[in-house]
Amino acid sequence: xxxxxxxxxxxxxxxxxxxxxxxxxxxxxxxxxxxxxxxxxxxxxxxxxxxxxxxxxxxxxxxxxxxxxxxxxxxxxxxxxxxxxxxxxxxxxxxxxxxxxxxxxxxxxxxxxxxxxxxxxxxxxxxxxxxxxxxxxxxxxxxxxxxxxxxxxxxxxxxxxxxxxxxxxxxxxxxxxxxxxxxxxxxxxxxxxxxxxxxxxxxxxxxxxxxxxxxxxxxxxxxxxxxxxxxxxxxxxxxxxxxxxxxxxxxxxxxxxxxxxxxxxxxxxxxxxxxxxxxxxxxx
Numbered sequence: 001x002x003x004x005x006x007x008x009x010x011x012x013x014x015x016x017x018x019x020x021x022x023x024x025x026x027x028x029x030x031x032x033x034x035x036x037x038x039x040x041x042x043x044x045x046x047x048x049x050x051x052x053x054x055x056x057x058x059x060x061x062x063x064x065x066x067x068x069x070x071x072x073x074x075x076x077x078x079x080x081x082x083x084x085x086x087x088x089x090x091x092x093x094x095x096x097x098x099x100x101x102x103x104x105x106x107x108x109x110x111x112x113x114x115x116x117x118x119x120x121x122x123x124x125x126x127x128x129x130x131x132x133x134x135x136x137x138x139x140x141x142x143x144x145x146x147x148x149x150x151x152x153x154x155x156x157x158x159x160x161x162x163x164x165x166x167x168x169x170x171x172x173x174x175x176x177x178x179x180x181x182x183x184x185x186x187x188x189x190x191x192x193x194x195x196x197x198x199x200x201x202x203x204x205x206x207x208x209x210x211x212x213x214x215x216x217x218x219x220x221x222x223x224x225x226x227x228x229x230x231x232x233x234x235x236x237x238x239x240x241x242x243x244x245x246x247x248x249x250x251x252x253x254x255x256x257x258x259x260x261x262x263x264x265x266x267x268x269x270x271x272x273x274x275x276x277x278x279x280x281x282x283x284x
Contacts, residue, residue, distance in 0.1 A: 080272040092276040096125040110138035119150045128280035191232055201226045217264035219255040228254035 080088045104121045111117040120138065122129075140146050149166050157165040163173035190211040192199040199207040207227060210216055218224045222232055229252060233241045244250070 078273055079270055080275070082272070085272055085275050088273070089276045089279070092127065093125050093279060096127055100124075100126045107138060110142075112142050116141050116148050119148055124281050125276070125279055128277065199227070199230065201228075217260040219260050219263050223253070223255045225255045225257045225260045228252050 100122065103126070107117050107121050108114075111120065120141070141148055149171065151166055154167075157168070159165070160170055163171045164176070165171075188194075190208045192207045192211075201207075205226070207224075207230075210224065210226065218232070223230065224232075229250075231241055
């Protein structure tokens with residue numbers, strides 16, 4: 001497009017270039033994917049290998065930027081009591097600081113304009129977002145035809161016939177590229193809301209009513225009492241679930257309420273470990 005103006009709205013601070021991801025992946029596969037008997041259960045069959053060991057091995061890779069992210073290394077199963085919560089949060093934030101500070105220094109090294117660099121820095125802990133991999137994203141902001149418009153966390157004010165209104169100023173555009181984005185689970189986590197379709201049990205009670213009610217719970221995050229044969233499947237299990245649903249000999253499977261309550265109690269017991277995520281201003 002010649003002499004045109006395009007804009008891509010989004011959260012620019014999440015895009016930090018991290019190199020040698022392919023080498024890191026090969027290290028992880030070499031550690032874990034070695035048991036031919038259980039190829040689909042390698043996390044379980046290799047439970048004696050902790051994430052800390054994987055990270056320690058990955059640190060030998062030249063230039064690896066993932067290896068410094070230690071706060072999430074295999075600790076989510078710990079039980080944090082109210083009297084240790086404050087110290088736990090401090091330790092998680094402190095252990096991430098060297099990595100996040102290195103990422104901010106990378107922004108300073110890549111971007112010439114100091115004002116633009118400051119706007120692109122993330123100040124939340126590294127465990128708040130998955131790192132992204134790109135070698136030329138930051139350098140784009142050094143181009144004379146690229147301008148960063150900071151919305152100060154408020155987003156775009158409005159659309160106009162000629163462009164966008166941001167911070168009370170209209171930016172005229174030739175092309176507007178919309179990011180796909182996703183809905184954060186903290187805002188609305190009910191599966192029926194994610195599907196944008198009603199899910200009801202035999203007595204016509206909606207799943208969302210249970211999700212928002214006092215009897216909320218699941219077993220292993222996969223099923224919930226009162227909704228037989230409703231599996232919360234994702235990832236690699238999705239296509240297999242559809243294939244098995246066509247089996248003419250299929251049975252009706254339903255979770256007992258006692259099993260659901262037992263699992264929910266275990267989850268609640270360990271939930272305090274995630275208190276550090278309240279520092280994740282990126283999506284709160």
